[in-house]
Amino acid sequence: MKTQYTEQTTKLLELLKKGKDFKKLKPDNNLENSFRVTLNVSSYNELNLMVSDLLKASIILLNKDARSMSVLKDDVNVMTLLEIALQLxxxxxxxxxxxxxxxxxxxx
Structure with a gap:
């Protein structure tokens, strides 16, 4: 029984050594128990468009009147939102x- 636990513990430790593969979250040295996530953009304009689309989507989802409108003045670029999700x-x-x-x- 003890040998079985030793083998399991060894295997678990080997798997946890792979923990060096945790690359998505980077420790934030300024805040305790916080992490940073990198989001790749090609320009300030692209960053602005991403944030704008996130805000528009949030407004539309939170505002009953905006949701009920069939044609919105400023359409949300869903591709941008999907790109953000993929990067995260x-x-x-x-x-x-x-x-x-x-x-x-x-x-x-």
Whole structure:
């Protein structure tokens, strides 16, 4: 029984050593227990458009009158919102999560 736990612990430690693959969140040295996420943009204009689309989408979703309008004066560029979401997905971290999930299933 002790050997089984030792093997499981060793395997778990090996998986956790992969933790160096946690690259999406960077520690924020100015705030305790906070992290930063990098969002790649090609220019200030692109950054402005992204923020503008996020604000427009939020206004539309929060305002019943805006939601009910069939044609909006300023359309939201959904592609921009999807691009932001794609950049924020932690792809490399998901591989470690899959490994940890497999390890968990073996313990059941």
């Amino acid at each position: 997905l932690p792809e490399e971290e998901m591989e470690l999560l899959d490994d940890l999930h497999q390890f968990h299933l073996q313990l059941l």
